[in-house]
Amino acid sequence: MNEGTQCDVVIVGGGMAGMIAANRAAQLDLRPLVLEQGADAKYPCNSRYTGGTFHICLREITLDEATLRQKILDSTAGFVKPELADVVAREGRRVIRWLQDEGMKFMRASASEYHKWVLAPPGRSRPGLDWEGRCGDVLLNTLERRLGERGGDLARGARARSLIMDGTRCVGVIAERNGKETSFHARAVFIADGGFQGDAALVGRYISRHPERLKQRGAGTGRGDGMKMASAVGAALVGMDRFYGHTLSSDALTNDNLWPYPYLDSLVTAGIVVDGAGRRFVDEGRGGVYVANAVARLDDPLSARVVFDAAIWEKAGRNGLIPPNPHLEREGATFHRAASLDALAAATRLPAEALRRTIAEYNDAVAAKRLQDGLTPPRQTARFEACPVATAPFFAVPMCAGITYTMGGISVNANAQVLRADGGSIEGLYALGAATGGLEGGPEVGYVGGLAKGGVTALVAAEHLAETIQRLRPKRG
Numbered sequence: 001m002n003e004g005t006q007c008d009v010v011i012v013g014g015g016m017a018g019m020i021a022a023n024r025a026a027q028l029d030l031r032p033l034v035l036e037q038g039a040d041a042k043y044p045c046n047s048r049y050t051g052g053t054f055h056i057c058l059r060e061i062t063l064d065e066a067t068l069r070q071k072i073l074d075s076t077a078g079f080v081k082p083e084l085a086d087v088v089a090r091e092g093r094r095v096i097r098w099l100q101d102e103g104m105k106f107m108r109a110s111a112s113e114y115h116k117w118v119l120a121p122p123g124r125s126r127p128g129l130d131w132e133g134r135c136g137d138v139l140l141n142t143l144e145r146r147l148g149e150r151g152g153d154l155a156r157g158a159r160a161r162s163l164i165m166d167g168t169r170c171v172g173v174i175a176e177r178n179g180k181e182t183s184f185h186a187r188a189v190f191i192a193d194g195g196f197q198g199d200a201a202l203v204g205r206y207i208s209r210h211p212e213r214l215k216q217r218g219a220g221t222g223r224g225d226g227m228k229m230a231s232a233v234g235a236a237l238v239g240m241d242r243f244y245g246h247t248l249s250s251d252a253l254t255n256d257n258l259w260p261y262p263y264l265d266s267l268v269t270a271g272i273v274v275d276g277a278g279r280r281f282v283d284e285g286r287g288g289v290y291v292a293n294a295v296a297r298l299d300d301p302l303s304a305r306v307v308f309d310a311a312i313w314e315k316a317g318r319n320g321l322i323p324p325n326p327h328l329e330r331e332g333a334t335f336h337r338a339a340s341l342d343a344l345a346a347a348t349r350l351p352a353e354a355l356r357r358t359i360a361e362y363n364d365a366v367a368a369k370r371l372q373d374g375l376t377p378p379r380q381t382a383r384f385e386a387c388p389v390a391t392a393p394f395f396a397v398p399m400c401a402g403i404t405y406t407m408g409g410i411s412v413n414a415n416a417q418v419l420r421a422d423g424g425s426i427e428g429l430y431a432l433g434a435a436t437g438g439l440e441g442g443p444e445v446g447y448v449g450g451l452a453k454g455g456v457t458a459l460v461a462a463e464h465l466a467e468t469i470q471r472l473r474p475k476r477g
C-alpha cells in the first residue's frame with residue numbers, strides 16, 4: 001500500500017462484509033483497498049469469532065423470497081424498511097453460492113432448519129471461544145488470499161478516522177497508521193467497521209446506563225468510527241437502541257468459559273426473569289435477544305436473575321448445541337439450587353416474599369392460560385411454551401446481557417448507499433454489515449442475521465459501484 005494511493009474503492013474494515021465487498025469489487029474490475037485497524041495477521045473481529053450460521057430470521061436462507069420477506073417484516077414489527085427486507089430475502093441465497101464459488105464449504109450442523117447452512121469446519125460444541133482454524137477464521141483467510149490473487153490490498157494497522165469529501169461526494173478516507181495520518185483517495189468508500197458495541201460512551205448513550213456491566217459477546221472491535229465519520233458528513237443514523245446478543249451468566253464478565261457459549265436463552269424462555277426486587281420486568285416469551293436488551297436497560301443490568309425449576313432444568317436446560325445444562329455448573333457459573341423458594345431467595349439475595357408472590361402469580365397465569373391478559377408484564381407463548389416454576393429443587397442464575405453487535409447504525413438503501421435524513425443518498429458512500437441500521441431492531445428487537453446482512457450489503461454495494469462507474473465511463477466513439 002502506498003500512501004496517498006488512488007484506488008477505486010477504500011473499504012473501512014476487514015471483517016466478512018468488507019472482505020466480500022473487496023473481492024466482489026475486484027471481480028468487477030475495480031481496484032479495492034481494505035483498511036483494517038487490527039495489526040495482527042489474525043486480527044480479531046466478529047466475523048472471525050462467528051458461529052457461522054447463515055440464516056434469515058432463524059429460517060433457512062434459501063427459502064422462497066416471499067416467505068423470507070414476510071418473516072423479516074413480521075419479526076421486526078414493521079420497523080424494517082421494506083426495500084431492505086426485499087434485498088436480503090432476494091440476495092441471501094446468492095451469498096451462499098458466491099462463497100461456495102470462492103471455495104468455502106458449508107455443512108448442516110443439526111436437524112434444525114436454522115442450522116442448514118453453517119460454515120465448515122464449525123466451532124466445536126464446547127463452552128468459550130473456539131475460532132482458530134474454524135468457520136469465520138477460514139472464511140477471512142480464504143477471502144484475504146482471494147483478494148491478493150485478484151490484485152486487491154488489505155492494509156493492517158490502519159484505523160480510518162474521517163472521510164474526505166469533494167463537495168457532496170465522498171472521495172476518500174483519512175486513516176491513522178503508525179501514529180501518522182494518511183489520506184486514501186478513491187471513487188467511493190465502503191464503511192464496514194462492524195458497529196459500535198465496543199465503544200462504552202456510545203453504548204452508554206444509546207443502549208445502557210452501565211455499559212461496563214454488559215459483556216462484550218464478541219471481539220468488541222466495532223467502536224463506532226464508521227457511524228461517526230458518516231454522520232459528520234450528513235448521514236442519518238437509525239435504530240440505535242437495539243443490539244443482537246444473548247443472555248449470559250453474570251460470571252461471563254470474568255470467566256472466559258462462559259461466553260459466547262453457553263447462553264441462558266433456553267432457561268430464560270422457559271422460566272422467568274426477575275430484577276433485584278424479585279419482580280418480572282420483561283416478556284420472556286419474546287426470546288433471548290429481546291430479554292438481553294431489556295436486561296441491558298435495567299437501572300442495574302447486573303441485578304437480573306433467571307429463576308426456574310427442576311423440570312425446566314432437565315428439559316429446556318438441555319436444548320441447544322452447547323446447552324446451559326450441564327455446562328453452566330461445569331464451568332463454574334454462580335448457580336443457586338434450593339429445596340424451597342424461601343431458601344432460593346436467601347441464597348440469591350432476593351426478597352423472599354416478593355419472589356414467592358411473583359412465582360405464585362406467574363404459575364396461576366400459566367394454569368389459567370391467561371398469560372396475555374392476566375399477567376404483568378404479559379408473556380407470549382407463540383414461540384416458547386410457558387412452564388410453571390413448581391417442581392423442587394428451584395434454581396436461580398445471576399445474569400448479564402451479552403452484546404454481540406449493535407443492530408442500529410448508518411441508514412442505507414437497498415444498494416447499501418448511505419442516506420441523509422432527507423432520504424437522499426451521499427454520493428460515493430456506502431455502509432455494509434453491522435455498520436448499517438434499518439434492517440434489524442425495532443420494538444420487537446427483530447434479529448435478521450449478521451452474516452446474511454453482511455453478505456448481502458457487501459455484494460450489492462460492490463455491484464452498484466461497478467455499475468455506476470461503468471455508466472459514467474466515457475463511451476469510445
Ligand SMILES: Cc1cc2nc3c(=O)[nH]c(=O)nc-3n(C[C@H](O)[C@H](O)[C@H](O)COP(=O)(O)OP(=O)(O)OC[C@H]3O[C@@H](n4cnc5c(N)ncnc54)[C@H](O)[C@@H]3O)c2cc1C
Nearest residue numbers: 013015016017037045047051053160194218433434450451
Ligand atoms: C460469537 C459470535 C457468534 C455469531 N454467530 C452468528 C451466526 O451464527 N450467524 C449470524 O448470522 N451471525 C452471527 N454472528 C454475527 C456475525 O458474525 C457478524 O454480524 C458479522 O460477522 C459482522 O461482520 P462485519 O464485517 O460487519 O463486522 P466485523 O466482523 O466486526 O468486522 C469489522 C472490522 O472492521 C474493523 N474496524 C473497526 N473500526 C475500524 C476503523 N476505524 N478503521 C479500520 N478498521 C476498522 C474491525 O477491526 C473489524 O475487523 C456472531 C457473532 C459472534 C461474535
